[in-house]
Amino acid sequence: MKLGNVLIPVADLDEAIAFYGLPVKFRDGDRFAALDGGGVTVALAGPAEHVTDGAAPSYKVEDVERAVRELAARGAGIVRAPEAGPHERRAVLRDPSGNVFVLYSPL
Numbered sequence: 001m002k003l004g005n006v007l008i009p010v011a012d013l014d015e016a017i018a019f020y021g022l023p024v025k026f027r028d029g030d031r032f033a034a035l036d037g038g039g040v041t042v043a044l045a046g047p048a049e050h051v052t053d054g055a056a057p058s059y060k061v062e063d064v065e066r067a068v069r070e071l072a073a074r075g076a077g078i079v080r081a082p083e084a085g086p087h088e089r090r091a092v093l094r095d096p097s098g099n100v101f102v103l104y105s106p107l
Contacts, residue, residue, distance in 0.1 A: 001067065004060035005034065005041035007102055009053070013046040020044070028086065051080060051092050051102060058102040064089045067103050 010016035013030050022035035022042060031049050035042040043058060045051065061067040064082045068091050072078060079100060080092035090104040 001059045001061050001103075003040065003057055004104065005043040005058045006037070006055060007043045007045055007052060007058045008055045009045045009047075009050040011047065013044060016044045031086065049085070051085075051090065052100050054100070056092075056100045056102055058104055061103050061105055064091050064103050064105050067091075068093065071103075 008016070013027075013033055017024060017027075017033055017035070020035055020042060022037060024033055025036050025041065026032075026034040030046045032046060033044045035044065068076075068078065068082055071093055075096040077094040078091065079094055080090075082089060082091040084107070085104075088104040088106050090102055092100060092102050094100050
């Protein structure tokens with residue numbers, strides 16, 4: 001598991017891209033934009049891609065289902081079970097302290 005990005009849900013993707021002022025690495029219409037944060041990707045999620053209520057670290061894993069099982073066995077709560085998104089398989093969990101995080105694997 002490695003940190004893939006920091007996910008930030010936003011109301012308006014164009015406004016958020018202008019606000020953060022970072023170079024755009026990838027964009028999928030009004031759904032999602034990956035910005036170059038200089039060592040970490042800032043992932044802006046438009047309303048159609050809101051999987052969390054607030055900013056959350058997103059970890060890239062080889063197998064989302066397996067990672068969810070392993071982390072749940074160690075005390076993580078499942079907020080959103082593994083599901084297919086437009087570009088990745090993803091799940092949302094909560095650590096034992098209540099912090100939300102995302103697991104994903106590209107399709």
